[in-house]
Amino acid sequence: MASNTASIFSSDMSWQDCFELGQQLFEMEDYNNTKVWLRESMERLRRHSSHAHSQQTPTSGPDTLTLNKMEATAKSLFQLGDFDTAFELSQRVLQFDPKRIRNWHLGDKGTAPPEDIDDGYLPKHTDSYNLSEEFAQYEKVCRGEVHPIARQELRCRYSRGSHPYRYLAPLKLEEHSLDPYVATYHDMLSPRKISQLREMAVPRMRRSTVNPLPGGQHKKSAFRVSKNAWLAYESHPTMVGMLRDLKEATGLDTTYCEQLQVANYGVGGHYEPHWDFFRDPNHYPEEEGNRIATAIFYLSEVEQGGATAFPFLDIAVKPQLGNVLFWYNLHRSLDKDYRTKHAGCPVLKGSKWIGNVWIHEVTQTFARPCDVFRDHEVSLEYEIIK
Numbered sequence: 246m247a248s249n250t251a252s253i254f255s256s257d258m259s260w261q262d263c264f265e266l267g268q269q270l271f272e273m274e275d276y277n278n279t280k281v282w283l284r285e286s287m288e289r290l291r292r293h294s295s296h297a298h299s300q301q302t303p304t305s306g307p308d309t310l311t312l313n314k315m316e317a318t319a320k321s322l323f324q325l326g327d328f329d330t331a332f333e334l335s336q337r338v339l340q341f342d343p344k345r346i347r348n349w350h351l352g353d354k355g356t357a358p359p360e361d362i363d364d365g366y367l368p369k370h371t372d373s374y375n376l377s378e379e380f381a382q383y384e385k386v387c388r389g390e391v392h393p394i395a396r397q398e399l400r401c402r403y404s405r406g407s408h409p410y411r412y413l414a415p416l417k418l419e420e421h422s423l424d425p426y427v428a429t430y431h432d433m434l435s436p437r438k439i440s441q442l443r444e445m446a447v448p449r450m451r452r453s454t455v456n457p458l459p460g461g462q463h464k465k466s467a468f469r470v471s472k473n474a475w476l477a478y479e480s481h482p483t484m485v486g487m488l489r490d491l492k493e494a495t496g497l498d499t500t501y502c503e504q505l506q507v508a509n510y511g512v513g514g515h516y517e518p519h520w521d522f523f524r525d526p527n528h529y530p531e532e533e534g535n536r537i538a539t540a541i542f543y544l545s546e547v548e549q550g551g552a553t554a555f556p557f558l559d560i561a562v563k564p565q566l567g568n569v570l571f572w573y574n575l576h577r578s579l580d581k582d583y584r585t586k587h588a589g590c591p592v593l594k595g596s597k598w599i600g601n602v603w604i605h606e607v608t609q610t611f612a613r614p615c616d617v618f619r620d621h622e623v624s625l626e627y628e629i630i631k
């Protein structure tokens with residue numbers, strides 16, 4: 246499979262990439278696929294090291310941390326009864342650090358400490374969701390199997406947004422869908438500002454969580470595999486500027502936004518289909534209202550995978566450094582627009598960084614007035630999983 250992917254995209258996956266994928270799958274309790282990827286990874290590591298040996302070039306084997314992970318994974322696989330894969334992993338560990346055999350004879354006292362104790366952990370979506378048409382469609386869109394139909398009305402154009410300054414410096418706008426409205430603003434953040442943001446976020450990054458119940462505990466979940474940090478806009482002029490630019494572009498008032506959420510996905514990282522609006526009013530402050538719109542600032546590109554996908558709209562947006570993907574989560578009537586279900590597709594190669602801005606509904610009355618008629622019915626059928 247790894248070589249198939251490589252032949253399509255003409256780039257190869259390293260043994261570390263395959264190992265990372267295997268580990269993610271293990272975390273998701275997908276043991277059949279775990280086995281395939283871990284074995285592929287070990288085979289590649291074996292080939293990599295024997296090639297280096299035959300060329301008489303010094304090879305940099307796995308570092309201590311990786312060896313610890315390999316050892317811990319082998320142990321878990323052994324306990325699950327997958328002796329062959331456990332054996333294969335152990336062989337590679339011993340190849341690079343033969344002294345470890347002594348620890349194994351000492352039992353638990355000698356093994357590497359677990360990296361992170363998981364207290365609350367939610368499984369992936371239910372099996373029935375993974376078998377649904379909707380999920381199959383999500384996977385298709387992530388693979389780039391989209392069928393652009395009747396999109397003649399969509400344009401790439403210069404936009405003056407809502408500020409006179411933008412007559413001099415118009416924005417580069419690419420429309421993906423008019424109803425619901427989904428668009429990209431190109432070149433909104435310079436590489437220098439992106440580096441600043443990422444540097445500010447790194448020390449605060451923690452494993453992302455989801456919170457299914459209002460007031461409930463935030464939990465790690467296999468349907469959202471990433472790390473994130475929250476940054477206060479006022480803490481740096483770059484972030485103040487991001488809100489100002491968004492306001493100029495969209496006309497929306499950015500007074501009521503959550504803090505900036507910087508997120509990072511490694512290989513295998515993803516965020517399965519979800520809505521950004523809250524379904525339960527207890528989840529958001531009444532005086533701010535629900536999340537009317539989302540703006541994703543792309544803080545990196547991704548070599549393979551990692552698109553933002555809208556399964557119902559047949560849209561997959563590839564991260565492009567400095568671009569902003571913007572959409573409305575609510576109808577003009579402020580009803581939830583169920584067509585806006587979206588996902589962060591799995592990263593296959595590289596690393597993905599984004600900055601999420603969530604703009605709330607209060608104070609947008611003049612920027613986005615409602616129509617004479619309530620316009621929510623078109624999206625109701627998308628609430629139900631098929």
Ligand SMILES: O=C(O)CCC(=O)C(=O)O
Nearest residue numbers: 516521552553588589601
């Ligand atoms: O990673 C992406 O492209 C989407 C992220 C997202 O939907 C979210 O953080 O709510």
Ligand SMILES: [Fe+2]
Nearest residue numbers: 519520521587
């Ligand atoms: Fe989202």
